[in-house]
Amino acid sequence: MKSALPHLKNGSFPWNPNLKPKADALQDALAAYSDSQINAALDAEAYVRGLDFIRGVQAYHQHPYQRALPPAPTVWQEGGSRLLDYGGPKDGPVVLAIPSLVNKSYILDLTEKRSLMRTLSQKGVRSYLMDWGDVGPSERTMGLEDYIHGRLNRCVDHLIKETSRPVCLIGYCMGGVLATGLAALEPDKINGLALLATPWDFHAGEAGYHRFIQASQAPLQQTIDSFNELPVDVLQSLFAAIDPYSILSKFEDFSRLDPASAEAQQFVAMEDWLNDGVPLSAPVAKECLFDWYIHNKPHHLGWDMDGHVIDPRDITCPTVLFIPEKDRIVPRDSARALGCALANAEIKHVKAGHIGMVTGKSAKKCLYDPLSKWLISQNF
DSSP states (O other), X not given: XXXXXXXXXXXXXXXXXXXXXXXXXXXXXXXXXXHHHHHHHHHHHHHHHHHHHHHHHHHHHHOOOOOOOOOOOEEEEEXXXXXXXXXXXXXXXXXXXXXXXXXXXXXXXOSSSSOHHHHHHXXXXXXXXXXOOOOOTTTTTOOHHIIIIIIIHHHHHHHHHHHSSOEEEEEETHHHHHHHHHHXXXXXXXXXXXXXXXXXXXXXXXSOHHHHHHHTHHHHHHHHHHXXXXXHHHHHHHHHHHSHHHHHHHHHHHTTSOTTSHHHHHHHHHHHHHTSBOOXXXXXXXXXIIIIIITOTXXXXXXXXXXXXXXXXXXXXXXXXXXXXXXXXXXXXHHHHHHHHSTTEEEEEESSOTTHHHHSTTHIIXXXXXXXXXXXXXXX
């Protein structure tokens, strides 16, 4: 037990050098106890935490909350994808929000009080949301180019025809990469770009996600080929591997909440969304996991579509990046790399996490309001 910490530096896990003082102090403290004492304390703590975790999971499954927001009308559809109209003044800036392909779009319209889309429309923005939908027969063979320069591009064409104006794109997480790709390919159609927690340099940061995916490439490749997609369970396992202990701690914390509290309801709403994932088509899964995370093609200007390299320097429209400072999914340096590559970019750092930025208690103050203000100020 006392010698465990040094052995973590054998290369199996990324080691954060900033933790060294704490690790040294922990080793010094452990030296005062025998292995049997330490093991007994760990067993007792694990037992208590395990009970809290089980109670939390049970409380989650028994909670009566169900999402009941009125659906936004569908104004365009192709395959399983729909364009949702959230309203707003006709003379307001025309904005299309683009979520990730791996989660349902309602993360941007989670609850009545935590809805980026409904807030934007109330603030004077003509607001639309791309709902990618599930991977059905028409999506199973689609790659990133089919999604970006095909389906998303045709959706933008529809909006331009309906509004007679170019469109501003809002991209969240992976959706920001898709938005960047389209803005580089079709600059005349896009008059603004807002990127929320958007990765670009997939080797940035100390977490070493790319090393984990590279080490897992063979089984991931086999899984994708076997199912002709990357299943939801595998995707969730990849996200869980980023911070496995957070799953235990969040349910421990939930077990202590009053089920009738707003905080408990928000937790269930968020957890329902997290468990409502979407698989990736085989081509998209291979491009994202291997081309992005292993080979880092976007950052190295090796990502191309329709014969054109996706180069952020080709994007000259006004751009704003909201970068969460506590993001464990997209390291800050990964998002900042895109901001540095864009010619006309404004960077705003947000004291929040990856998901908390769009759904947390401070979402209105740190994202909804400043993003609305930026969109209105551009006079699109």
